[in-house]
Amino acid sequence: MTEGTSRRILLKTAVAVPLAFTFGLLASPIARYLRPTIKPLDLLGPSDQPSPLTDVVFTESDFPDDWTCLSFTFGQSYKEYNPEALEVRKIPGFAVKLPSGDVVAYSRICPHLGCIFNFIKEPQECLKGYNYLPAGPVFACPCHLSVYDIAQGGKVVSGPAPRPPRQFDVKKEGNTIKVVSLEAGGIA
Numbered sequence: 001m002t003e004g005t006s007r008r009i010l011l012k013t014a015v016a017v018p019l020a021f022t023f024g025l026l027a028s029p030i031a032r033y034l035r036p037t038i039k040p041l042d043l044l045g046p047s048d049q050p051s052p053l054t055d056v057v058f059t060e061s062d063f064p065d066d067w068t069c070l071s072f073t074f075g076q077s078y079k080e081y082n083p084e085a086l087e088v089r090k091i092p093g094f095a096v097k098l099p100s101g102d103v104v105a106y107s108r109i110c111p112h113l114g115c116i117f118n119f120i121k122e123p124q125e126c127l128k129g130y131n132y133l134p135a136g137p138v139f140a141c142p143c144h145l146s147v148y149d150i151a152q153g154g155k156v157v158s159g160p161a162p163r164p165p166r167q168f169d170v171k172k173e174g175n176t177i178k179v180v181s182l183e184a185g186g187i188a
C-alpha cells in the first residue's frame with residue numbers, strides 16, 4: 001500500500017465516522033417522531049397494539065330469539081405519548097343472534113365518517129327512515145344513510161360507507177358468550 005493510498009483511507013475514515021455518528025443521532029428523534037412509544041434500542045420491536053380491558057360477557061339466555069340485538073360498550077387501552085402512556089377508549093357495540101344460532105358482534109361506529117349507527121329489525125322501518133328496503137334486519141346510519149346487511153357479514157347494501165363495520169371476536173364457552181377483542185385497524 002502506497003503512502004498516498006493510506007492517506008486517502010485515513011481521510012475517508014475521518015469523514016465517515018462523524019457522518020455516521022450524526023446520522024445515528026438523527027435516527028433517534030426521527031424514530032420517536034414516527035412511533036413515540038418506541039423503547040430505546042427496540043427499533044424493530046412489534047408495533048403498538050390496543051389491548052382490551054375486560055371481556056363483555058353475555059349468557060345464552062340473553063338472546064332468547066333470532067335477531068335479538070343487545071348493545072354494549074367495549075373498553076380498549078391504546079398506547080399514547082402522554083403522562084399515563086395510554087388512553088382508554090370506549091367503543092359502542094351491538095351483539096346480534098343470527099338465525100343460525102351464532103352471536104356476532106360489531107362496533108357501532110360507522111366506517112363512513114364515524115357516526116353511531118342503529119339496529120333496524122323491520123325492513124319497512126328501514127325503508128321509511130333510511131330510504132332502502134332490505135331483505136331482513138340491518139344496521140343503518142342516520143348521518144348519511146349507509147345500510148349494512150347483518151346476514152351478509154355487515155356488507156354495505158346502501159349508502160356511501162366504504163366497507164362493513166369492524167367486527168368483534170366472539171367466543172362461546174358453555175353457556176357463556178364473550179366479546180373478547182375488536183378487529184384490528186382502528187376504531188371506525
Ligand code: FES
Pocket residue numbers: 110111112113114115141142143144145146159160161
Ligand atoms: S357516518 Fe354513517 S353513513 Fe356517513
